[in-house]
Amino acid sequence: MGVIKTITANCKDCYKCVRHCPMKAIRVAGGHAEVIDELCVVCGTCVRMCPQGAKQVMDSKGAVRELLASGARVVLSVAPSFVASFAGVSPGAFAAAARGLGFAGIFETAEAAQYVARRSLATVDDCAAPAIATSCPVVVNLVERYYPHLLEHLIPVASPMVAHGRMLKSCMGSDVKVVFAGPCIAKKDEAGREETFGAIDAALTFQELQDLFEQAGIDPIAAASTATMPTIVAPGGADCADCA
Ligand code: SF4
Ligand code: SF4
Structure with a gap:
């Protein structure tokens, strides 16, 4: 793609x-x-x-607008660097602003990172040393397209974005639509990959999310802060192996 x-x-x-x-x-x-x-x-x-x-x-704003208008429950998985891209916006105000767009829930992608880290530690011996982490899709693309002899070094664990999408759908229901927002354009490519298909329904850059706020007349800085972002309680407890 x-x-x-x-x-x-x-x-x-x-x-x-x-x-x-x-x-x-x-x-x-x-x-x-x-x-x-x-x-x-x-x-x-x-x-x-x-x-x-x-x-x-690739512009994903239209796809996200369609999801939000579809009547489906749509939740936002947001990369932790939103605090840098939306400087001056508290987590609660950010969540309130995103709810104003129509998201039914806002969750930090970072909550999947602990599962990814745990799974990576558990499977690091399954791949050739030195192991290469797979959280960055650019690194995975680089190995697959230019250094295929290093494929056996890739840790066989999903990225935090993909793991979080699976976690949200596992916990909230497979009918839930998950939109990811982060700083990296490569996440759009990763979301469309065959092996991750279905985990993430659309991937926005923070700039696109900001554009959606502006087009909807929402100022995240002025948004009334709600409570802190909720946390998903994974059904697999501390392991949640199916997600990562
Ligand atoms: S950098 Fe590439 S795309 Fe941009 S103007 Fe030059 S040739 Fe065209
Ligand atoms: S994103 Fe642009 S600079 Fe990077 S590999 Fe692709 S074509 Fe080259």
């Missing part, structure tokens, strides 16, 4: 993205720089380097 496209109308053919792509995953086709999806690890370098804003990241 391609996450990054070139807006040809904005592209000035400077080829800065071609020069800076660490994987040489951009070719010139029809005079414009075009990402080769099969070679791209979704590191985001070309998006940052393009002076014209011509590298467009």
Whole structure:
């Protein structure tokens, strides 16, 4: 699934993205720089380097709006770095703002990280040493596409995002829709992978979430703070092995 496209109308053919792509995953086709999806690890370098804003990241806002309008219970799994991206917004105010968008619940992705860490420790001996953690989808993409001889070093455990999606659905019901929000565009790619399919229904960047707030006329800083974010009590207790 391609996450990054070139807006040809904005592209000035400077080829800065071609020069800076660490994987040489951009070719010139029809005079414009075009990402080769099969070679791209979704590191985001070309998006940052393009002076014209011509590298467009997959927009998930429409999919999230549709989910929220569908009548389904939709919950938000939010990466812990929201405190940096939404500076000055308390966790309670953030949760209140997200509820204002229509989310039925807001949970921190970090609550799955403890299960991922525990499962990683338990399975680290199952893979070749040195073990490579799989929490970052860019690292996984890099190994799969460029260093396949290192595949046996990948720890066979889901990322916190995927584990949290599974955990939320396991605890709240399989009909619940889970939207992830975080700082990284590679999570969009990870959410669409065949082996993680169904865990996360849509992945937003924090910028997209901010856009949704603005379009809905919601100012998270001004949102009345509710209680602290709730915590899911995993049915598997301390192990929750099925989620990670
Ligand atoms: S850096 Fe941007 S403007 Fe330059 S070639 Fe790449 S997409 Fe086009
Ligand atoms: S996201 Fe990274 S790997 Fe993919 S085309 Fe851009 S710079 Fe290259």
